[in-house]
Amino acid sequence: MSIHLTNNLLALGIKPVGSVIGGDVQDFLPHVKDQLDGVVKYGVVADPDMKALLASKPDYIFIDAVYSGDELDKFEKIAPTIAVDMDEGTWRDHLLQMAGYVGREAEAESFIANYEEKGGACRRPDQSQARGRGESDGDPDDRQGTARDEHGQTARAHHVPGPRAQHGGRG
Template identity: 30%
Template sequence: MLFKLQINWQARAVLVLLLMLVVSGCGAAANGSGGAPSGQNSSSPAAGESAQPTAEANAAGDTEGRTFKHAMGETVVPPNPQKVVVLDNGALDNMLALGVKPVGAPSIISVDDGFATYLTGTEGITNIGTVEQPSLETIASLKPDVIIGIKDTQEAIYEQLSQIAPTVFTEVGGAQWEANLAVHAAIVGKEAEGKKLIEQFDAHIAELHAKLGDSLNTTEVSLLRPRKDRVSVYLKPSFTGGVVERAGIKRPAVQSKDDDFNFNATEEQIADLDGDVIILFGRESEQEYFEQKIKSNPLWNTLKGVQNDRVYVASWEVWLSGHGIQAVNLMIDDLTKFLVKA
């Protein structure tokens, strides 16, 4: 009996020792020993691991920030960051919807264009350049608490950004707009607000479905972006196609693909552009080919959408480059206008 008690006591002692070692290791990691400095990235995610950012509290609690595992590694973000710089329009859109005004944000294409015209409340935000070419000097001058960007677009400057402030990258922009909203909300401590925005978006879709009635299951929508030398047909993996898919809208059979963001068509493939409803969302500077080679072609007039006078032009800022919760709600507004017959 004494032997059994002695063994049990020894086993418990070993367990206590192991627990102390684990706690000690966690504390060292939280304080930065043996890892990357606070606010900097550690190694990038291993192959096969999810690159979608996730957040967890540090061992010492939220008072020291939260560690975000993201597309470029891990970054500690301070709690309730006040000075936020965003590097794409989707993050700007989302931050404003969450009630957070960034100190810096980019224009979509040209600095001279300012911010997307569909956004309100951008007064006082410093323009940091464009999505493709943000100014590191301007960003540094703002002394941000956190920088939010996209690996797909800004990977080359990630290390430089990380030297300015803790930087979190999502993998891509618009194609993962809903997941990105959750990340943006978490970074600024607005998770509840982010979830509410999605709930409101779902209610918006439900309203659209109620207005469409049976036509929801019979109306096929073609999504076309006129470009300088072709027309791009946008598919499910794209931002535009993904939102329309999320809204439960049918697509023509040739456009119901998920193997790429889009496919290109010229005057030889006009039949592939057809749909009961055709939505165009090209930039003003890229209309010449469409006007001269597509609309002037007799085959264009054979399309159902053309014959039924159901060809609509939508804002490219919203449908192509919006990438945020405000943009997707405006897309549902447009779908309601385009699809619901008076």
């Protein structure tokens, strides 16, 4: 599970049936909390509530391949499980990968285009010169993004995080 995978599902217009919570806030992250009304809380990433996960009967489970991959068999007993390697690629790559599994490629492309349009409007002039030298293009964290979507469509999907978020990582 990963709170970032929850963000990706929301960006694709999918409201998961369940999600882990942020360890520090002991709740859904504030920037998406209003989009997760009625979503089952599975606890923190280091110790997800497997009974709650089983009871919510997800159609799919998304896990972080690096940190939950060794538990793949356990999750696959509940639902088909998709492992996303959060250490490979960018948040855009992860979003597109998940979109491919759930048939939401157009939504992913639209979200990314919208994000880049808004990001371009916020860039300082000196940032455009820094690009090409391996420096920031204005994306505050090129590996993670904040997913927001107005679609509000519900799909029975879920993600399962790795333990690193509890210890200050992205989980």
